[in-house]
Amino acid sequence: MKKIVVLSGSIREGRKSHFVAQEIYGILTSQAHVEATLLDLKSYPFPIMEKRMNQMDELPDGMQLFSDTLFQAQGIVIVSPEYKNGMPGALKNALDYLNPQIFKRIPLAIVTVSSGGFGGLFCLSQLRGIGLALGGVPIPEKLCISKVNELFDDNGEVLQESFKTKSSDLINSFLWYVDRLSS
Numbered sequence: 064m065k066k067i068v069v070l071s072g073s074i075r076e077g078r079k080s081h082f083v084a085q086e087i088y089g090i091l092t093s094q095a096h097v098e099a100t101l102l103d104l105k106s107y108p109f110p111i112m113e114k115r116m117n118q119m120d121e122l123p124d125g126m127q128l129f130s131d132t133l134f135q136a137q138g139i140v141i142v143s144p145e146y147k148n149g150m151p152g153a154l155k156n157a158l159d160y161l162n163p164q165i166f167k168r169i170p171l172a173i174v175t176v177s178s179g180g181f182g183g184l185f186c187l188s189q190l191r192g193i194g195l196a197l198g199g200v201p202i203p204e205k206l207c208i209s210k211v212n213e214l215f216d217d218n219g220e221v222l223q224e225s226f227k228t229k230s231s232d233l234i235n236s237f238l239w240y241v242d243r244l245s246s
């Protein structure tokens with residue numbers, strides 16, 4: 064079994080990116096050889112980082128679990144909204160706590176979500192750089208979702224079948240890297 068974590072990076076009230084994360088998680092749970100975890104940043108309201116976790120005497124609530132869940136993964140999918148041409152501060156803050164190289168040699172698939180027409184390309188670029196800084200291996204394939212408001216109804220039901228196809232294609236590519244980079 065391959066342990067895969069989907070990190071859902073939006074904590075906004077009324078967030079749409081979490082629908083995307085849930086869809087990706089659903090695709091992963093349907094794979095026979097995958098043990099998937101949905102790691103929802105909204106469940107981890109960390110304070111603004113003043114020290115990295117390896118320099119803290121007492122960790123914020125949930126920090127050890129958050130870090131362990133990511134550390135134990137053999138592949139990580141990060142789903143992030145684009146805010147002001149970049150990634151959300153809450154997601155960057157959480158990642159800043161983590162120990163150096165925590166993602167060492169772990170494939171990372173990046174999914175970005177925007178309500179505009181450009182699919183979160185700035186955010187994609189930032190997350191790839193941050194993934195590298197954490198020792199991870201961002202894969203070339205990506206999913207950049209534009210006009211997310213047209214993609215789901217209010218209950219999170221997918222309105223466009225092409226989204227499911229694109230998501231499955233990304234996950235198939237991603238699992239190729241996971242199989243080759245993990246034992």
Ligand SMILES: Cc1cc2nc3c(=O)[nH]c(=O)nc-3n(C[C@H](O)[C@H](O)[C@H](O)COP(=O)(O)O)c2cc1C
Pocket residue numbers: 073075077078079080081144145146147148149176177178179180181182183211212
């Ligand atoms: C503070 C803030 C900044 C945003 N900046 C951008 C942006 O630069 N480009 C863009 O396409 N959408 C932007 N959006 C819209 C988000 O893409 C939109 O909220 C989308 O639904 C994905 O994020 P969500 O998970 O918060 O719903 C912004 C939204 C917020 C709340």
